[in-house]
Amino acid sequence: DRVTFGLKCSFSSTVTHSLLYFDTSSTQVPNFPQFVSVAYVNGLQITHYDSNTKREMPKQEWMKKITDEDHEYWDRNTQIALNTEQASKGNTETAKQRLNLTDGLHMWQRMSGCEWDDETNEINGYFQYAFDGEDFIALDLKTETFVAPRPEAVVTKHRWERIGEAVRQKDYITHECVDYLKKYLRNGESVLMRKAPLVSFLQKSPSSPVTCHATGFYPDRAMLFWTKDGEELYEGVDYWEILPNHDGTFQKSADLDLTSVPHQDWERYECVFQLSGVPDKNYRLERTKDHTNTYIGIALGALGLLAVAGVVTFFIMRRRGEKNNV
Template sequence: MEGTYMNMNVSVLLVNQDFCYAATHSLKYFYTATSGIPHFPEFVTEGLLDGLPITYYDSNIRRETPRQDWMAETEKYWDEQTQISIKTEKSFKGNIAVAQQRLNQSGGVHSFQRMYGCEWNDVTGATDGFNQYGYDGEDWLTLDLKNRRYIAPVEKAAITKYKWDHQKGLIERDINYLTQDCIDWLKIYLVFGEKTLKRTVLPSVSLLQKSPSSPVTCHATGFYPRSVMVFWRRDGEQVYEDVEHGEVLPNEDGTFQNSVHLTVKLEDLDSRRYECVVQLPGVQEDFVTRLENTNQAAEGSGSSGLIIGAVVGVLLLVAIVCGVVIWKKKKDAKKGFAPANSEY
C-alpha cells in the first residue's frame, strides 16, 4: 500500500495505543457483482471497519472513494485503488457468466459475491481471517485457513476448488494477507479512526405496530457503537418467548439500528406490564420505553415513542442489492485490499 500509510512507522504508531473501547475489532470487504438488474450498478465494493463504512466503489461512479474523512489519501493513492477495482469488476462480471454456464442458466437476476477480512481481539491478541464466495445468495467457496484449502459446499463449485487448491501460491498469498497484512492495516485504521470509533451516539427508540393483532416492534436507531442490547421486559423480567430479534443494520450516517419484535395478547397492550429496554456500552442509564395504547405517549429514560397503526417513516438500510440478500461473507504491493482470484 502506497501513500501516507506506508510512510508511517507502524511500530511507533501502535505503541501505547488504547484499544479498550472494544474487545474484538474487524476489517471486512464486500464485493458484489449482479446481472439482470436494470439501472443498478453491476459491481459494488464496500470496506467496513468495526461495521463502519470506510471505502466505496461502484461501476456507475467508477471511482474508489473514502467514506470517512480520516481515510482520505492523496489523489494518486485513490487513482491506484480505482484501477484495481476496475480490474476486479471485470473479473467478477466474468465469474457470473461462468457460474451461469455451469448451472445451465440463461438470463434472470444473478449475483456473485465475495466477503473477506480479519478480526483481532485487543485483549487476548487472538486473530482470525475469512475469505468466502457466494452465488445467488448461497455459499460457493470458503477458504479453510487451517488446512490451507478451499471448501466447495456445492458440486458446481468443485471445478474452481480443484483449480485454486492446486495453485498453492495463490492460497499462501490469501492466507498471508488474512493473517498478517489485514491485521496490520486493521490496527492502523483503528488509530486513524480512534476519535470516530470511540464516540457514543444515543439511540432514538420507537414502538411500532401495524395492527392490534400484529407483533409490536421496538425499533432503536441512530446509535453508536454497533454493540447494543435491545430486549423486551415484562414486570421487570426479560421476555424470551414470543420474541424475534432482528439484525443490527447500518444507517447511512455511520450509526446503526436494530429491532426486536414482541407477539403480545391484545388485552396486554394497555397493561403497562411490557417495556422495551435498550442498553448501550459505556452508558450506565438504560433506555426504557413502556408499551401503552395508541393514544398515550410512552414513558422512559430514552426517547419516547408511540404505537402507531402502520410502520411509516422507518428507513432501513438493509444489506440488500436490489432485492438480492447479501449472503452471510490491504494490502498487496499497492493497496489495503486483498487481491481477488481472477482465474475462475
C-alpha cells in the same frame, strides 16, 4: 431479486472490529452497474467503486485524509478494482459454463476481510464466493483448505489448494487486512468510537404494543430486549432488525404486547439495551398520560426521537491484491 451475503454475528462482551469487502459482478440487471465493490469498517461503508464511475471513492470524510500518509492510495485501489472487475466477469462466464446456464440475470459475489478482537487479539477472516445467491466456494481459515459445497467448484478447490491460494489468503487476512483495519480505526476514531443510544418508549394507543426504541448507537453489535421481573421475555414480543441511520449510527426496536397486563404491573417490565464495550442499561416502564390521552411509557433517561432510516445496502466485496480466477 436482490442477492446478498448473509453475515451472522453473535453478540459478545469483547470488542470485535471488522474490515469487510464485498464485490458483485452481475449480468442483465436493469439500472444497476455490472460491477460494484464496497468496503465496510465496523459496518460503516468507507469506499465505493463501480463499473460506471471506474473510480474508487471515499464514503467518509475521514477516509479522504488517508492520502496524507499514502499518496497513491486511491489510484492504487482503483487499479485493483479495475483488475477485479475484469476477473469477476470471467468468473461469471466460467460459472455459467460449469453449471450449464444460458445468458440472463446472473450474479457472482465475493466477500472477504478480517475481524480483530482488540481485547484478546484474536483474528478471524472471510474469503468466499457465491453464484446466483448460492455458496460456491469458501476458505476454511483453520485448516487452510477450501470448502466446495457444489460439485462444479471442486476443480477450483483443488487448483487453489495446489497453488497455495489458501495460505496466501490466510496471510493476507492475519497481516495486511488487520494492519489496514487498525489504520482505519485510528483515522476514523471520532466516528467509529462506541456510542450509547437514546432510548424511548412509544405507544400509539392504549391497545397498541409498547415499543422500546434505541437510536444513535454504534457499532451495530447490540442487543435490545424486554424483561419481566428480570427474566427475558420471548412471548408477546416482536424483535426488529438493527437498521442504519443516515449518520452512520444504528437503531433497533422491540414491541411488547401489554393489552392483558394490569396497569399497576407495568413497572415489572424493563427494556434492556446491551452494547459491546458499554455497560448495560435498563429502562423501566412507567405509565403516564400526555395531553392527547395517548398512553406513553417514558424511559428513565433522555427521550430519543424516532429516526426512520430508509437505507437499503446492496452488499458486495473483494480482497485487496491479486485476482482469483475460478
